Amino acid sequence: MIAHYRDQGGADEAVADVPDGATVLIGGFGSAGQPVELIDALRRQGAKELVVVNNNAGNGDHGLAALLAAGQVAKIICSFPRQVDSWIFDDLYRSGRVQLEVVPQGTLAERMRAAGAGIGGFYCPTGVGTPLAQGKEARTIDGRDYLLELPLPGDYALIKAHRADRMGNLVYRKTARNFGPVMATAAATTIVQVGQVVATGALDPEAVVTPSIYVDRVVCQGQTGPEGGAQ
């Protein structure tokens, strides 16, 4: 269904129905593209036992790190939890209060793409012969070794984009694009935080990165353009 932006409620309303135990795909690579306003709303909302998919495991004390600190996350699926400023995750992990599944970064992205693209599984060369191959089916195809990787769908995606039109078409900004487009395809409900909403027709159809079909709710932090088409 089309988002059809209608000056919807803010971030709190957008995340109100996320239930305990939901799998939530959260965009961003470090701080770039991290939907901090939506994450903060999820923290205020209080859903617990969440499974969070993100490239990292929180930086500093805000955003995803604050959600972890609030004890709402049961498990995190990510490629790179350990960073100089990941002290909140580090403490939770070492004291056994959060589960961790480490996935190579490209496999993480491709597993979400598979979920969004209706692919049941794929043979991936990444991680062959490493500890991350443990428990995975291996197969040689055309002389090369692969691991079977399965789709990683989300119940919700919380992502950040640069601009949306009133139908929910999205464009991103520079390397803040990162996981947003693929997470939007992989979640049952995609919630987007944008800096600006423009009139339908104001985005170049050749340059739309996430078509509106993947977008369910848009929260605007900044300026909202006129209602209706641009015509």
Place this chain on the structure above:
Amino acid sequence: MIAHYRDQGGADEAVADVPDGATVLIGGFGSAGQPVELIDALRRQGAKELVVVNNNAGNGDHGLAALLAAGQVAKIICSFPRQVDSWIFDDLYRSGRVQLEVVPQGTLAERMRAAGAGIGGFYCPTGVGTPLAQGKEARTIDGRDYLLELPLPGDYALIKAHRADRMGNLVYRKTARNFGPVMATAAATTIVQVGQVVATGALDPEAVVTPSIYVDRVVCQGQTGPEGGAQ
């Protein structure tokens, strides 16, 4: 390697090294996006026993149809050969002079994407329970049935884009985009016919559809912009 457009030779020079027996991915959906100038050059060049991958099997008497008529194609891999104006293919096929592999259109695109993305194979729900499932490994994952599909790489891709910059970054035009971007990733050598070459830096980095890494040779039919960066 970077294309770095240097007023290279025309279409004939671009396709000069295509050997007999090569697998050639040819862009286009019907006439939209069909690289007619490159196909005509390949016809003049005369390489034989080609395996051609295209959505269709030629329309009318020109482009891909003319390549077929010249007897250069041993096999065509496509989704939709039969059309009102596919008489050249129809004759060749009925008289046993060309082999045909019919692949569902989305599986055709996804097999080329897999080839470009280093995926060894993928489980696809399309075609389960149909005649096109014959000979394919079937597997049930999470309660749904899938077929194992393998990558479809090309030795060459011949595609058409709207504009290139001098490094080989590409943008397309409307539904003429179709198979071009995915074929560019799947071929060892990608040759592109464009209407215009612009200065490096003149394309919006947010709107580039095919990054230059996938482009080996550019043939310009129209205007060529100034040399060097736009800085």
Place this chain on the structure above:
Amino acid sequence: MSSPTYHVDRGPLAKDELAALVARNIPDGSFVNLGIGQPTTVADHLSPEQGVVLHTENGMLGMGRAAVGDEIDPDLINAGKIPVIETPGAAYFHHADSFAMMRGGHLDVCVLGAFQVSVNGDLANWHTGAPDAIPAVGGAMDLAIGARQVFVMMSLFTKTGESKLVERCSYPLTGVNCVTTVFTNHAIFDLSPHGARVRAAYGISADELRVRTGLILP
């Protein structure tokens, strides 16, 4: 579930009545793919207020009506290779992305023609099985298994009177258990793995429908 309605005081649906009926069954705000041929005519009955967005497999959301005159652009065509126009809020994407959208279950509805549909939702619409026919599947199999609801739009009977809704398809299949609703000139059928159920019939009685289709229709 409500009982079927038999409109026996009228004839079967005309083609444009059928197209209008299919259009009314598409929920507001849906993303929809209309197959080549008769399904294309459904577009003429969609009102702008419905906010339906049309997808075409060759890489576009927000496809508009057929182009006329100066609007014709060879780079802007639909799956049937007919020139069309772009609507505000359109987006273009490449073939792998277009079929990821279809296969991934993101389209709310697709409307397809058919040679045969079985009561449990199997679809046959790509190949007559004739030994000399050139097989050509296009995007039919991807749509059949990908859209959340698969509507079939067809005449109920062949020219020689055989039912195209059948117990088991004799033509090669396009997809298994995939059709959700069959819209025909004589009746609308909701399908499920448990069989077909008549929603409404036009110019035909319950008994005649059973006799002419040869099906058990609860």
Place this chain on the structure above:
Amino acid sequence: MSSPTYHVDRGPLAKDELAALVARNIPDGSFVNLGIGQPTTVADHLSPEQGVVLHTENGMLGMGRAAVGDEIDPDLINAGKIPVIETPGAAYFHHADSFAMMRGGHLDVCVLGAFQVSVNGDLANWHTGAPDAIPAVGGAMDLAIGARQVFVMMSLFTKTGESKLVERCSYPLTGVNCVTTVFTNHAIFDLSPHGARVRAAYGISADELRVRTGLILP
């Protein structure tokens, strides 16, 4: 294949000499990914005339140098999360596309740091194997198996004198048979499934290199 050159009339390579040497070994016009840490310094030794295009895993080709002052933009960072600038001809793409590019063999060269490399090209650079370490792999495994040439840049010996080029890695692996060339302060090694071959050595003799590494080095 030419014989190894032993430069014994000088000391080992300094860090910037090593970075310059790696840069000279990158063919003109290559698409290159430079790993976090020491490999990043290779960029300082690439001349514009080489026409090398830098890839960053977080979705960009045409990455430029570190941003300074007003150039700093939190939406434009490299894999190490350092603000960088854009060069003319840059392109942005999402993570699935970025890693398809890496996994699909499109990068000509990547340069990585390492804890250990085995003579047959196994790489260990993501995990020390310490039981209390938090595992974090990032994009290392994707780069290791994806780039056409995988260069490793490291000191040859640990602070306690053990060789980091080994017969068989004791640390958990990042990738198998993937490293093509190892650039160290003491020597450059070309690797293949058949073992390591010294290309050049700096401030160390052939005998001393064999003794200190404990390896058979033809």
